[in-house]
Amino acid sequence: MASTKDRQRALERARYERVQQKIARQQAAARRKKRVAIVTAVAVLVVGGGATAAVLATSSNPKTTPQAQSSASAPASAAASAAPSSTAEKTGYTKTGTAAKNVGIPVFDATAAAKPYTATIHTNRGDIVFTALSAKAPYTTFSFQYLAGKNYFDNTNCHRLVTSGIYVLQCGDPTGTGQGGPGYQFQDENLGYFGAAGSSGQVTYKAGTVAMANSGPGTNGSQFFLVYKDSPLAPNYTPFGTITKGMDVLQAIAAQGNGPTDPNTQNTPPKEKVTIQSVTISQS
Template sequence: MKRTSWVLLTALTTLLPALSSSVAAARPAVADATPTTTCTYTSAVPADHFKGIPVFDAKKAAKPYRATLRTSQGAITFTALTDKAPCTTFSFRFLAEHDYFDRSHCHRLTTQRIFVLQCGDPTGTGSGGPGYSFPDENLQGATYPAGTVAMANAGPNTNGSQFFFVWKDTKLSPNYTPFGQVTTGLDVLEKIAAGGEDDQNNPGDGFPNLPVNIRHVAITKR
């Protein structure tokens, strides 16, 4: 199955075949963003299912929360790292509270060398975005053990709406903002991974055989 891929984990450019020739080359790790009490969200294309551009509210951003993705394969809940990645967690909350992820699906599963399920694109093509971008955070010393929730991107400081769950300990360069930790539903991710993926041209990297349709993302106080 061939798809245009707007976001691609950099490691895949060397470890797994790219989904299309439009994928950017691997980039070096960038320095961690300086902690800040303000965040800038910049207009960007594409703007799929556009819900507006968030206006950062430091007081709201500091409030811890949990996000529960109610999917066709079961519920997945993660704790947002609001203290370490306030710009990212504020954006995710904004999109979830505006139902941006509702009726979308996780379009990419990797099962060789790196182990992630990628979601957050309402077009389901791998090339969708929310109409804005924002800088990386929380990269210093970043690792990606099972249960990590991190941003997918198209290079440094190109975060949008697409993110990934790590379903098995994975080695990646610290280029992807970690912004959450799964608290319940790792078994759901493992079940999805066990179902495999459908791309015969690029084994280990394709659409999950068990469809992961996101019905709703609920935000609750932690």
Template sequence: MLHTALRVTVGAALAAGLAAMTYGQAAPRLLPAASQPPHATPIPTAEPGKCQFLDNTEQGAKNVGTPPVDPPYTSTVEATLKTNLGDITLSLDGKKAPCTVDSFAYLAGKDFFDNTNCHRLTTGALKVLQCGDPTGTGAGGPAYRYGTENLPTAKSGAQTAEYGKGTLAMANAGPDTNGSQFFMVYGDSELPPNYTVFGKITGGMDVLEQVAKAGSDNANGEGDGAPKKKVTIQDVTIAGR
């Protein structure tokens, strides 16, 4: 949980990043990214071109099986988030983040995201909407986890990287704990280079901007909490499926 108000400084963006893009393992509060769960041992090295998805059932997560070890997308694939406020279209990068796109498409095919609420909005130095938790609490996910991919490069001499407007990336609770929660960046932001970037927003930015304009309930600090304007993902479709 973020205990202090966000301030428009690089230092505040770093602090916000450590809390805002993580999710809890057993409680609805958000944990610092540095607080890696004890069970989250590193993902073993996979065979080239293969993905590994490790059991995560001890979280009491939603079990829909596991994605295929052979990623079905190794180039760009389009996806659409149908929400109560309008469609958000995405371009998923299967070349740079094949296992993440594999997981996202698999969960979409299992209707995992259907009728789920985006549970967190930040409107300070960090400008993101976080979604993908079937419980809507920040603590939920699938009964598996997988490793990071396509991490951005930190700025020279800094501990942060730029996550530009339109970035689509995975939230996590520490190294190799990717699950289902993801975040969409609606304004240029800086975060630690710890979050898998797996695509970009290609349409529907106005949906995110109207949510941001309405603000959050500040449950986690000024400009940080559940969005006041409710965002419900009704369906996720993957082109060609």
């Protein structure tokens, strides 16, 4: 027969195990919640519903080894991974996938790309104006100017708004699904714009930043995001513009929150539709 002390020890041991199990469950729940928060933030910038590994990814841009020519301003890691094709060597851009709008592929012109410009995004909610970082991201700003000149962005809906963890409005897909692109891709640039990443592997993308969405290194296309509040992100998304007017428009859109999540794409669109009516480029 067990002694009183033995029974007490057994009860204490059972109580201890229950407490440890409860703590383990709480820790597991916290880890799951953290993973969900991270995935939600990452998915914001992901172009395409299936590309959840990159914050702003586009599923129209497959995760392949980048083919675009590496510019002098691109980070060393991007330059090392780039394997230029004959097309990319001539143009700076590589044909890929099916274009959401058939606008051809730009031929990079270094002289034209170096010229600074201001872009005005005319939306149904008001104008948003940004200054292009032409000297720091020439391939990106040249592509954006090319697409604007081809009316690529006209009458397109911004398909994703993120209001937690990171704070961005994502646009640039004529299909409005987050899966469309221009039929070409190009390398990353200017990834050190906000300094070196900290121990978290992130930097702060400042409010007013305009940056490219992608589905992995060297897969930039047409989708971009507008940062309306400082956002912690891995330095994987090319910053190519700074908003100089219209932050109030962007913040008003964010203040209204999200509409229902699209069950097919898992996009979280703005509650009130945001449509880019046109984009005007003005040379500085």
